[in-house]
Amino acid sequence: MYERKDLxxxxxxxxxxxxxxxxxxxxxxxxxxxxxxxxxxxEKSSIVTLFYENSTRTKMSFLLxxxxxxxxxxxxxxxxxxxxxxxxxxxxxxxxxxxxINIMIIRHRMTGAAHLLARNVKASVINxxxxxxxxxxxxxxxxxxxxxxxxxxxxxxxxxxxxxxxxRVARSNAFGLTKLGAKVTLAGPSTLVSSSxxxxxxxxxxxxxxxxxxxxxxxxxxxxxxxxxxxxxxxLREYSSLFGVNDETLKYAKKxxxxxxxxxxxxxxxxxxxxxxxxxxxxxxxxKNGVAVRMAILKLLTENxx
Amino acid sequence: MSLxxxxxxxxxxxxxxxxxxxxxxxxxxxxxxLEAPTEKADKVIDASGLVVMPGFVDLNCHLREPxxxxxxxxxxxxxxxxxxxxxxxxxxxxxxxxxxNEIVATYVKYKAEKEAVIRVLPVGAxxxxxxxxELADIGRMAKAGVCALSEGDRTVQNAALMKTALxxxxxxxxxxxxYSVDTDLAGKGSMNAGDAAALLGLKxxxxxxxxxxxxxxxxxxxxxxxxxxxxxxxxxGSVTLIKQAKERGVDVTxxxxxxxxxxxxxxxxxxxxxxxxxxxLRTKEDIVAIKEGLKNNIIEVIATDHxxxxxxxxxxxxxxxxxxxxxxxxAFALSFTNLVDKNVITLSELVKKMSLNxxxxxxxxxxxxxxxxCADVTxxxxxxxxxxxxxxxxxxSRNTPFDGKTLKGKILYTISRGNVVFExxxxxxxxx
Numbered sequence: 259m260y261e262r263k264d265l266x267x268x269x270x271x272x273x274x275x276x277x278x279x280x281x282x283x284x285x286x287x288x289x290x291x292x293x294x295x296x297x298x299x300x301e302k303s304s305i306v307t308l309f310y311e312n313s314t315r316t317k318m319s320f321l322l323x324x325x326x327x328x329x330x331x332x333x334x335x336x337x338x339x340x341x342x343x344x345x346x347x348x349x350x351x352x353x354x355x356x357x358x359i360n361i362m363i364i365r366h367r368m369t370g371a372a373h374l375l376a377r378n379v380k381a382s383v384i385n386x387x388x389x390x391x392x393x394x395x396x397x398x399x400x401x402x403x404x405x406x407x408x409x410x411x412x413x414x415x416x417x418x419x420x421x422x423x424x425x426r427v428a429r430s431n432a433f434g435l436t437k438l439g440a441k442v443t444l445a446g447p448s449t450l451v452s453s454s455x456x457x458x459x460x461x462x463x464x465x466x467x468x469x470x471x472x473x474x475x476x477x478x479x480x481x482x483x484x485x486x487x488x489x490x491x492x493x494l495r496e497y498s499s500l501f502g503v504n505d506e507t508l509k510y511a512k513k514x515x516x517x518x519x520x521x522x523x524x525x526x527x528x529x530x531x532x533x534x535x536x537x538x539x540x541x542x543x544x545x546k547n548g549v550a551v552r553m554a555i556l557k558l559l560t561e562n563x564x
Numbered sequence: 565m566s567l568x569x570x571x572x573x574x575x576x577x578x579x580x581x582x583x584x585x586x587x588x589x590x591x592x593x594x595x596x597x598l599e600a601p602t603e604k605a606d607k608v609i610d611a612s613g614l615v616v617m618p619g620f621v622d623l624n625c626h627l628r629e630p631x632x633x634x635x636x637x638x639x640x641x642x643x644x645x646x647x648x649x650x651x652x653x654x655x656x657x658x659x660x661x662x663x664x665n666e667i668v669a670t671y672v673k674y675k676a677e678k679e680a681v682i683r684v685l686p687v688g689a690x691x692x693x694x695x696x697x698e699l700a701d702i703g704r705m706a707k708a709g710v711c712a713l714s715e716g717d718r719t720v721q722n723a724a725l726m727k728t729a730l731x732x733x734x735x736x737x738x739x740x741x742x743y744s745v746d747t748d749l750a751g752k753g754s755m756n757a758g759d760a761a762a763l764l765g766l767k768x769x770x771x772x773x774x775x776x777x778x779x780x781x782x783x784x785x786x787x788x789x790x791x792x793x794x795x796x797x798x799x800x801g802s803v804t805l806i807k808q809a810k811e812r813g814v815d816v817t818x819x820x821x822x823x824x825x826x827x828x829x830x831x832x833x834x835x836x837x838x839x840x841x842x843x844x845l846r847t848k849e850d851i852v853a854i855k856e857g858l859k860n861n862i863i864e865v866i867a868t869d870h871x872x873x874x875x876x877x878x879x880x881x882x883x884x885x886x887x888x889x890x891x892x893x894x895a896f897a898l899s900f901t902n903l904v905d906k907n908v909i910t911l912s913e914l915v916k917k918m919s920l921n922x923x924x925x926x927x928x929x930x931x932x933x934x935x936x937x938c939a940d941v942t943x944x945x946x947x948x949x950x951x952x953x954x955x956x957x958x959x960x961s962r963n964t965p966f967d968g969k970t971l972k973g974k975i976l977y978t979i980s981r982g983n984v985v986f987e988x989x990x991x992x993x994x995x996x
Contacts, residue, residue: 269763346880368881369765370835377834378879389883391765429765454768457759 260558264376264383267392268433276401276434282554283402283547289326290549298328303560306359307333308350309386310341310366315521315548316386316395320363323552329560347371351379361559364388382559390424395555396520397430399548401438403540404475406547407516411438417469417511418444419503420479420528422451427520428479432458445469446501449490466501473511477518478503478528494527504530508538516540566606566982567591573611573943577618578916579932588616590939593982597935607984609977611943617915618931619651619682619940619978621922623741623819624795625870625892626716627653627684630671631660636872636960638672641892642680643958644870646986648892649975651682651940652923652930654741657689658716664689664700666708673709681991682980683940685711685926687741690729696720699729706736711926714741714795717842717887719777721747723784730790739791739817739925742781745843749773754883756844760829766882769844771799778802782809782816793925794818796869798843800853807862817925818857819865822898823889825854827965837878837885838965841871855908864921866914868895872961890959893952894966900946900973911946943977950974958991 260278268276289295305324309317317333324331334354336342341350347366354362361382364372369389376383387393401411408414416435418428422444432455435442442460444451455462463469470476481497491497508515517529517539525531534541568590575586575598582598589596589605627641636644638655645653655672657663663672669686676684688710689700702713713733719742720726733740750773755761757768778794782805785792794806797818806818823841828848832839839845857863871888878885896918904911923931930940954967978986985992 346876348879366881368883369767370882373835374879374881389765390767426765452762454757454759454762457762 261562263562265394265555265559266372266376266383266385268394268397268430268437269392271437273437276398276437279398279551279554279558280402280405282558283551286553286557287547287550289553290546296326300324300327300329300556300560303360303556304330304358305332305361305363305556306354308336308354308362308364309333310336310364311387313365313386315545316365319545319548320386320552323549323556326549326553327556329556347375348378351375355379355381360563361556382563384555384559387426389426391426392430393426394430395548395552396427397434398555399544399551400431400477400518400520401434402547402551403518403544404516407540408474411435411440414440414474415472416440416442416475416477417473418442418477418479419466419501420446420450421481422446422455422479424482425479429458431477432460436460443469447491447497466503467507467510470503470507470510473515475516475518476503476508476511478523479520480522480524481527498527502528502530503533505532505536508533518544520544567601567603568979568982568984569601569605569608570611570616570941570943571600571608573614573616575616575933576912576915577933578912579618579920580934582933583912588933588941590941590979590982593939595933595935595937595939609943613947614943614945614976615911617942617944618919618933619942619980620649620896620918621652621928621931622650622868622870622892623654623712623793623865623922623925624867625653625655626658626872626888627655628872629659629675630668634874634960638675638684639679640958640960641870641872642676642682642684643991644890644892646681646978646980646991647958647975648894649896649942649944649978650892651942651978651980652928653682653684654687654711654926655684656714656716657687658694658718662689662693663687664692664694666701666704669705669708669710681985682978685709687712687714689713690715690720690740691725694718696722696725699725699732702729702732702738703736706738710738711928712739712741715743717743719743719745719747723780726781727784727788730784730788730792734788734790737927739793741793741795743795744774744777744781746773746776749776753844754840755832756829756846758829758847760832764832764835771801771846771850774799774843775801775805778805782806782814785816786812786814789815792816795867796821796824796843797863798824798846798850800850803853803857803862806857810862817865818863819867820854820858820863821867821869822891822895822902823965825851825858826898826902831965835882836965837880837882838889838963840882840885840887841889842887855903858903858917859908864917865925866895866899866917867922868892872959873963874961878963888963890957890961890964893957893959894964894971896944896975897952897971897973898966901971905972939979939982941979942975945974945976946972948972948974956989
């Protein structure tokens with residue numbers, strides 16, 4: 259069951275709520291490749307995307323997830339809106355509320371922005387990434403991909419590598435995976451992986467080959483240059499040689515290990531091109547599953563509003 | 565002139581080691597006697613079952629005038645102070661224009677004398693425009709009557725300049741109220757760095773950002789022999805450092821705010837910016853150390869750091885929201901509830917930390933009920949629970965995380981310079 263007004267993060271969701279979303283996504287997936295299976299079940303629903311930060315995958319897949327179900331989907335081009343005149347987030351939300359918007363999908367550079375919006379509007383709010391806090395729909399599509407390939411989560415060893423301290427993807431995945439029984443290790447240089455992350459119920463490691471040993475899933479994360487002030491490591495060359503994953507390091511993982519990445523990838527830095535394009539990689543599958551998961555979320559939230 | 569008879573209260577006056585049930589008479593603005601009057605009083609206050617204390621002195625509050633009157637004014641801040649049992653407020657210089665010269669200092673004094681319901685004393689900035697580049701007109705401000713020096717919401721990052729300021733201020737016997745934080749280490753955090761920040765996904769402000777600067781300032785106070793007072797210290801490490809400096813003989817005092825021992829970083833919920841404050845709410849372990857520091861008198865003063873903020877500065881993204889909590893009206897109740905009622909310190913020790921000790925730091929003879937002293941008196945009920953309701957606040961701003969909290973230690977009367985300015989929820993007859 260998923261009975262909430264909003265989807266703000268995985269931290270507060272139960273395992274059962276997460277499974278409801280994943281099971282609904284399974285029903286949705288066939289509709290992506292086969293248009294004849296699509297219906298107009300969301301035709302009376304109006305959805306707006308409100309992206310204060312750039313995005314390719316998340317925004318496009320939300321727009322398509324709405325279109326494939328017959329919803330009215332609009333994008334508020336934040337860069338050309340009154341936000342540029344200094345309109346506050348709360349005022350922008352109240353304005354969209356008055357126009358009859360049912361679901362607002364927000365990405366914002368500040369932690370808690372989606373929560374603030376949800377507190378102030380009647381519409382359902384979906385968090386498409388808030389600061390360095392959570393990116394729940396990305397984690398849900400990652401979970402769905404793992405479920406599809408591995409059949410479950412209990413006892414799986416999942417290693418998330420890279421710029422953990424700035425990563426909302428790592429955090430949402432950590433919350434979701436631990437709730438479903440997987441063992442999560444966050445790994446990277448000590449300046450990018452704080453030991454406080456252990457309070458999320460995960461392991462923290464700095465030795466990459468050791469961390470990857472016997473992993474079922476290896477997830478790379480992009481170094482977020484846009485969120486760094488002082489570089490937390492000396493050079494990209496040093497980073498990729500000590501903390502990146504290539505064919506050699508991947509040998510430490512299980513043979514059927516999944517290689518994942520939320521994209522966009524800095525090729526040759528967190529993952530080598532051989533690994534990205536290799537047999538274990540499901541990076542492209544993740545993209546397709548992103549549409550299915552977002553279709554499921556729009557459907558569930560719309561049903562809750564009726 | 566007027567005669568006020570306070571009947572049968574528990575008089576708590578740490579300056580004279582008094583804690584006993586007695587009458588108290590105020591005549592012509594002065595404490596007259598600790599007996600019933602022989603002549604008919606103009607006003608009789610039945611204080612049986614209540615405590616009668618010297619009026620509180622706040623070393624650190626932001627009254628926002630001139631410049632930021634949408635948040636607070638000297639008048640509304642003084643009303644909030646009176647409602648909280650305060651009779652003297654030291655107003656921080658982070659105004660616009662900054663209180664960095666005798667003209668602005670004189671203006672604050674003039675407005676205070678004309679409008680404030682209690683005593684308001686200006687604090688002068690350490691550097692011009694609090695830019696941390698050159699000394700403000702410290703000597704001329706001293707002549708104009710500033711009670712202390714401080715950068716308000718900033719730290720003088722340049723150690724050489726801070727040293728010069730400490731040396732120079734000593735000539736005028738002005739204490740330097742330091743807000744100690746290394747801004748590079750603090751970075752762009754918006755709450756305490758630690759497990760709670762990791763859970764919420766907010767960038768943290770580490771304890772070492774405070775401790776590094778607390779150390780620096782105490783080393784400089786030691787080498788200059790100046791008087792340093794550390795404002796709103798918040799970490800266990802700072803308490804230890806202050807203890808060590810005192811043992812070395814450094815002339816240092818320190819205060820803590822009621823919110824820093826009443827709430828921890830784990831209390832921050834749903835990105836509610838009313839919990840956003842600088843220094844940030846720290847861990848439960850820090851609270852234990854702070855209470856220990858209060859108990860052992862390593863921390864001599866409780867100050868509010870009353871920081872009014874407009875609703876629009878708080879009802880926004882947590883990371884964008886301004887820092888600050890209004891504190892004047894909850895300080896005594898939070899301190900009584902969390903310190904005295906929980907047997908951390910005695911009532912007499914609390915009263916000392918809120919009146920006599922801060923008064924001494926600003927070289928004032930206030931904070932006592934000695935016969936002949938200025939009649940600044942606060943009367944409170946420490947028996948009954950009450951629910952704090954922010955809508956009944958006298959401050960212009962309502963940025964408090966304590967709305968709806970059940971507390972003990974309600975202020976019933978505040979007498980400033982012999983006049984009853986606050987009585988049972990109303991300021992000079994004006995109710996909220």
